[in-house]
Amino acid sequence: MSDPSAATPNSSATPGVDAAVELGLTPAEYALIVEKMGREPNEVELAVFSLLWSEHCSYKHSKKLLGTLPTTGPKVVMGPGENAGAVDVGHGLAIAFKVESHNHPSAVEPFQGAATGVGGILRDIFAIGARPIAVLDSLRFGEPTSERSRYLLDGAVQGIGHYGNSIGVPNIGGEVYFEHPYEQNCLVNAMALGMAETDRMIRSAAAGIGNVVVLFGASTGRDGIGGASVLASAEFGEDDPDKRPTVQVGDPFEESKLLECSLELLERELLVSLQDLGAAGLTSSSAEMASKGEVGVDLDMSKVPLREPGMAPWEIMISESQERMLCVVEPAQVDAVLTVCEKWEVHGTAIGSVTDTGHLRVFDGDELVGDMPVPALVDDCPLYDLEPAKPEGGAPTIYDAPAATLDHDVSDPGVTLLALLGSPNIASRKPLFQQYDCLVQSRTVRRPEQADAAVLMLPRGGAIAVSIDGNGRRVAADPYRGTMENVLECAANLACAGAEPLGLTNCLNFGNPEKPHIAWQLTESIRGLGEACRALDAPVVGGNVSLYNESAGGPIYPTPVVGLVGELPDPAYAGRSGFAREGDTIALVGPFAPFLPGSELSKLRGEPLPDGLEHVDLEGAKAAHAAVRDAVRAGAIASAHDIAEGGLLVAVAEAALFGGLGATLQLPLDDFADPDRLLFGESPGRGFIVSGDAAALEALRERTPVTVLGTVGGDALSVDTGATSFAVTLAELREAHGALAPLFP
Structure with a gap:
């Protein structure tokens, strides 16, 4: 990859404010992006900003409120900000755990929505070095007499069972409620637990200028483009067949290999940092790693293993294809990392590097197609003060x-x-x-x-x-x-x-x-x-x-x-x-x-x-x-x-x-x-x-x-x-x- 540090990315296409609004941004947010960039974003950059500034990725309407919660204690090993939290259970062990939603994808396609919800929460657990040991689920549907609710219930339960049973992680509990307000918007929340040696856990911050960024796991396709991050940031109607392609497709057997590969890489101390690819795919994982490490990251889309030919760079950046991880590796360890990936039959590819630019730069071969300041992407996302009012009449x-x-x-x-x-x-x-x-x-x-x-x-x-x-x-x-x-x-x-x-x-x-x-x-x-x-x-x-x-x-x-x-x-x-x-x-x-x-x-x-x-x-x-x-x-x-x-x-x-x-x-x-x-x-x-x-x-x-x-x-x-x-x-x-x-x- 060349380093055209003074170059301006290919900006022949600047979609403009109308395209930004279609992607979920407001005109004011688009104007703020232009201000922070010093120019209008091109197609790749607008796609990246639209996802990282989405509700699902930025918590722009809730982050201030969440800051009021108590987050420290004598048993806390990892708190908010990492892929999962963790607590000390003694004897040198920690229990990692987290709960996440996959509501909107499950309302569109319940089997894959629920299945990939399980897969995603499991990756959060082993992304910090913990072996998953249990799953629980919390589900909400309309009344069971409803044909739609029965369809969603059947699909979600089958999806949860398929993924968890196939990967060999027990489902040990949970809850389900049936209420009319969930008729069109079912809730599928999945919780996972993992166990780790306390002193062997890993964080996600990118570090080490010149270190190599390696993508490993499944190949990348168009499934999930604009998935969780878009669906979870807007209301939608009863019948939205056009949104069905945004639901990710999961493969628990691929994730099983990814799990073992990740844990072996950590056991052999080959990684500097590790992050799973969830909502917004490479976009969120790379930007968040760079933000936490206060560094820059260069990525080359031409090196990403693709499931479908002809994918544009912006599609590769925002794809939410499942069962993928991103890690930072010292150059001397890259061959060893790729050897472990080959052993577990998962794609392992060096696709970029850690830089001192403070920017997320996206290349397509030698062509620079996106150049964005990391703070603008992650830290400077606008946060909103809510305007709460109890409804009239109670x-x-x-x-x-x-x-x-x-x-x-x-x-x-x-x-x-x-x-x-x-x-x-x-x-x-x-x-x-x-x-x-x-x-x-x-x-x-x-x-x-x-x-x-x-x-x-x-x-x-x-x-x-x-x-x-x-x-x-x-x-x-x-x-x-x-x-x-x-x-x-x-x-x-x-x-x-x-x-x-x-x-x-x-x-x-x-x-x-x-x-x-x-x-x-x-x-x-x-x-x-x-x-x-x-x-x-x-x-x-x-x-x-x-x-x-x-x-x-x-x-x-x-x-x-x-x-x-x-x-x-x-x-x-x-x-x-x-x-x-x-x-x-x-x-x-x-x-x-x-x-x-x-x-x-x-x-x-x-x-x-x-x-x-x-x-x-x-x-x-x-x-x-x-x-x-x-x-x-x-x-x-x-x-x-x-x-x-x-x-x-x-x-x-x-x-x-x-x-x-x-x-x-x-x-x-x-x-x-x-x-x-x-x-x-x-x-x-x-x-x-x-x-x-x-x-x-x-x-x-x-x-x-x-x-x-x-x-x-x-x-x-x-x-x-x-x-x-x-x-x-x-x-x-x-x-x-x-x-x-x-x-x-």
């Missing part, structure tokens, strides 16, 4: 009330319980997770429906637990308190397994932030997220923001998904959700404050969202989590299950189903004028159903509220409220809970 006015599926006059709690157990948001997810391999790699201690959080053994002692949560309906009612509840519920799941939080990752799924009511949702949600994380000492180590999730039918529910990783000292004492022993005492533990508005029962009755939720007692919840966690670790209680969707009676029924043992309850209704409030009201993250001997439960009372409810045993759930009594057999509960099974014949 939060619920944004969304239509759901269609009623349960008569409001139903007075038999047993009938209500069965309706809730069979409702789409509570019914067993077994038909979904049985399509995923949760045991491969032989680390899984607790899998779905065995415990509230998944648990994995660590090779040098101890274990980790992980959970992912995000109730959009309650956040729609109250973005601030609803987001705090999401964090509390996720932490409560860890407590039930006996784990203490180490760090949190998040995926913030919202509508168009340029609209005041969406800006209000986002602002309030991040405020609640930060407050809950500080209260629980759970630093945010990374995450993702997905905006513009709306169509002509309106926005999605604001859905801040949170994933927590925690540690427990002994996997043998990992908690279980299901009742374990006949005769154990059942108790309600924690500052449980049931609230019916916004609950699943409220949805079944067709009631609109409330304008706000009740006060969230963060300190009381934290104390309850610690008390339950310690009791589980000590083996003092036999089971622990948090009270979430459906309320107290649903939680008891699930504990009975998961353990195969019934229960007899005497419920204290004296303080509740409305029995449904105690039985089915919700207070996420602030209440637990536990079972054990009476002495162990009495010991818990010294640290958090405890109310004895009854006894484990029998083949039915029998309830006496004082005002009424009823019994439902385990067989009836199981039949209701299996309501989703017919959807997956």
